[in-house]
Amino acid sequence: MYPGRNFPPRRQNRRENVNESIRVREVRAVFPDGTTEVMPTSVALRKAQELGLDLVLVAPTAVPPVAKAVDFGHYTYDQKKKQHDAKKKQHVVQVKELKFRPNTDDHDYDFKMKHAIRFLAEGNRVKAVVQFRGREIAHADLGKKLLIRFAGDLAAHGTVEGQPRLEGRNAHILISPVKATGKSPAGEKPLL
Secondary structure (H helix, E strand, O other), X not given: OOOOOOOOOOOOOOOOOEHHHOOOOEEEEEOOOOOEEEEEHHHHHHHHHHOOOEEEEEEOOOOOOEEEEXXXXXXXXXXXXXXXXXXXXXXXXXXXXXXXXXXOOHHHHHHHHXXXXXXXXXXXXXXXXXXXXXXXXXXXXXXXXXXXXXXXXXXXXXXXXXXXXXXXOEEEEEEEEOOOOOOOOOOOOOOX
């Protein structure tokens, strides 16, 4: 090793929980013909190798641990495919942000409300922000009224998480989507 280089040592490329790496005395062995029996690991390994297969520990926490006689390459391929499919089906909730000004026009307000309804229908959360510039901060009450109106208009589509908050030169409110049960949101807090 060269001086000054602190690389971690290479890890052995040894498959864990496969064939000789299985470190338990006894396993519940499952074979391709459907037979299941509890036997010593060495006997199960010998029987799997006679069939031309690998012995893979599929449930190491069970008592006794469950080992299956399968082709290890096909087994890892199936595991990766299941993980990929599960990842494809999951939905990550995002926070979509809509920005307003205290004197936002009605048309712009309606346009942004339609976007918020679409975001909530997709299952995302909506953060409505009113930005104050210059002397507009003196009229923070206008921004809060706008947010309360916005939350009231979206009451059928989402639940409000708390009161409008003023942080620096912005006032904001968070709205979460209503669950697909079709009922009105339970435990919704009244605004002001």
